[in-house]
Each structure stands twice: as structure tokens, then as C-alpha cells.
Amino acid sequence: MNNKKEFTSGVQDVDNTDARTQKIQKKQMVLGVALGNNFGIHQGAWRMPHVDPNDYTNIDAAVKQIQAAERGGLQFIFLSDFFFMKEDLSATPPMISLDVLITLAALSQATERIGLIGTASTSFTEPYLLARQLKALDVISRGRIGWNAVPSYDAESFANFGKTLPPREKKYERLHEVVQIVQALWGSWEYEAGQPDQNGMFADPTHVRPVNLHGQHVGTRGPLPIPPSEQGQPVVVMPAGSSYGLQAAAMYANVIIGRPSSIEESRALRNTVRNAAEQAGRNADEVKLITFAGFTIGDTKREALDKRAALDDKTDIHGQLRLLSAYLGLNEELTQTDEPLTEAQLAAVHAHPLDTTSQHVVELAKAGWSPRDILAHAVLEPYPTVVGTGEQAADLLQEWYEADATDGFLLIFDDFNTGIDDFVDHVVPVLQERGIFHDDYEGRTFRDHFGLPPQYGLDPRIITE
Secondary structure, X not given: OOOOEXXXXXXXXXXXOOHHHOOOOOOOOEEEEEEOXXXXXXXXXXXXXXXXXXXXXXXXHHHHHHHHHHHOOOOEEEEOOOOOOOOOOOOOOOOOOOOHHHHHHHHHOOOOOOEEEXXXXXXXXXXXXHHHHHHHHHHHOOOOEEEEEEOOOOHHXXXXXXXXXXXXXXXXXXXXXXHHHHHHHHOOEOHHHOOOOOXXXXXXXXXXXXXXXXXXXXXXXXXXXXXXXXXXXXXXXXXXXXXXXXXXXXXXXXXXXXOOOOHHHHHHHHHHHHHHHHHOOOOHHHOEEEEXXXXXXXXXXXXXXXXXXXXXXXXXXXXXXXXXXXXXXXXXXXXXXXXXXXXHHHHHOOOOXXXXXXXXXXXXXXXXXXXXXXXXXXXXXXXXEEEEOHHHHHHHHHHHHHOOOOOEEEEEXXXXXXXXXXXXXXXXXXXXXXXXXXXXXXXXXXXXXXXXXXXXXXXXXXXXX
């Protein structure tokens, strides 16, 4: 008898009374922060006088940042990852942490409640090792791990593993197999194995079973020698994408991260994600869309602009000024960066009718802002960004959330050393007063924070044979 199971990417219907498909009521927004190199998203952050330039390798810096986020009740932190060097080290440090999973292990021991999302590519690591590492993290963190499951996309990463970049469909074929195997391994030590009994069995071996899954790209026998965590197993997180990526996210992910630039775009994305989940046989309320939003906070707008401008001063902004000139519709270099545009320049500016960034830039120029201040408004960021007061930041978050454009936000900060504390001290209290962000953690696990249904092992709606 052949006990190998072949993989497909279809989903079968299940009884909607199943506990995992019960409607989850949306109550308050979810907030998390993207961390990485211990400096900040802005390329000038590592040069600031209050920053230790050696913090890239200092885990204590990362601990301080995540503890600031936990102090504010943020529900998660997020670490991205890739496997090649893409920065010019003469000007800027790498954007990622030294190693995502090792960093999460350290951060899990320095925190108690905040969720921990880490990126781990499905393109290189064998699923047994991925399953073991991620579930071990979930156990030692007491159920606070989310796995951002993505295929690698760049030829440089594949070259670092001695491989060539495969076609997109092949990368997603492997992703489907890896995710299914990983989840099957997570469930291979069943709850029915029981708790250790010093007068009896450590665990019932009849409930710790091999999975024997084999596909075209990867396979495993199992079982995984790790019992359930406090939330059972890690939560699957995926980016919002099109075609292959959307199909995978609709099948497996409970948290989907997107980067829309407007409320209308975000609402359309959220509807697309929810519809795709339903078409995959799931309840749409099992899937939460989290979108990017950036912030530089000051007691006044002028103070916030000065903070952003101080970071810009640590970098070469000539490229940004050329792009700004193009958005203004000008064919000249902007040399007087600290002065408003001249009357002749203002008479020549014109916004592109279909480009919202161009329209915003022209609006700021006509309001009398200098080129340096226009850049300090973060007009070139690809996601909604507020450079202003805590109330202004809260206004943006509330507007998007109450428009049903998103379930929460992945917060982006120029400077991790100051930005997280500024947000916690000046934005979180406003959101709490408005009743759209929780006052304290109501549960202990990642699933608790997101209001997600339980899952252990493979989702039974996914066909694996």
C-alpha cells in the first residue's frame, strides 16, 4: 500500500458549525510595529547622535524597542527577512535583523504578551526543520508566534543557496507543499497524547504519529517531537498578492499584510481577501487584513517635521529632490531647499491628474512649504504616513479603521529608538479614549490578540490527497 499523499491546492467545503468557522466579531483595531536592524526604516537613523552605531548587533537594543511596544499594548511585532545583501554598506546598514528566528527566540524571553511575527522563506529550508523551529518558538514563547510564510523572489537569494530562480508557479507549488507539511507536522503530536504522568506514560505514543506527506518538491515522514503550545500552533501570516499569492493566502493565512495607499484601495483589497477566503471554503472573518502606516510624532506638526528633516539631513536627498521636481511638473533642479518655491516656479507647477502623490506635492508647494519641508511630510512613502501630532496620527488610523478598510496596522517608524515610545505615549492614549484600541491585553496568545479561531494541524478543508 502506498502511504504517500499527493498535494493539491483545492479546498473542500466543511460544516459551517465547525468551531473554526464561527464568526469572529471585530471589536477594536490591532496594532503592530515592523522592526529590523535596530536603527529604523529611515536610512539616516543610524547616524543620529542619540543612536549607538553598533546597535545592529546589539540584541539589547531590540529588546528595548519591543518592550516599548508591549508597554503600549501593541499586539505584535514583525520581522521581515531576505537572503542577500542589497544595501550599500558605505551609506546604510542592512535593513533586516541578524537572523529572524534567533532574534525572536531572544525577544520571546524578554516579553510576556506581545505577539511575534517572523518571516521564514518556503523556498530553501526543508519543512521538517521549519516546523520544528517555528513550533519550538511557539512553545517557548507560550503561544505568541506568527509565521510570515513567503517564497523568496530574487535571484541573489537563490544564488546564495546554489540555485537558480525558478518560475513563479514552481515557487508557489513548493510553498503549498511546505505549508501543508509544516501544519501537518505541527499537529502530529496530538492533544490526545495527554500530559506527562510520573506514575504512567510521558505521552501516549498512539497519538504521536507520522504524517507521511510527499509532494513534487518536498516531503517528510514525521512525527514532530513537540507537543501543542498554549495556542496549539503558530498562526500563518502572508502578504497580500495577486494570483498565486492571493490563492495561497486565502487558503492558509489568518493574517494578511497589504500596502494600499488609500482608503478606497484598502477597502477593495480587504473585500478581495475576504471573498477569496470564502471561495476557498473558509469564513471571511477568520482572516484579518493588516495594512502599513508610517508615523513621525511631535507635540506640534512643526516639531514632527523637524524630526523628519533632521533624519533627511543625515542622507543625500538630491535624488529625492529630483523626484519632487518631477511630481511638481517642473523641469529644473530645486536648489533653494529651505525656501518656498518662487512665484515663477509656482506658476509653472502642475499636478498629474491621475497621480495622488503629485497632487499632494503640488498642494503643499502652493501652501508655502519649502522643498525640504515637503519631503519631511513623507510624501514619497508608498503607504499612508502622518508627520504630525498624536491626534493627527489617531485621526488617520480611526478614519481607515471605521471605513472598514482594514482590521489593523503595521506601524512603520523612521527611528526605532524614539518613534515607538512617541507613538505609545502620544497616539495610543488618544485611540484608547476614542474606544478603538484596547486598554490592556485580554489574552496571552497571538490568536487571542487577533480574535482568531483555534486550529491544530492541517485545516480539514484543505485537500491533501
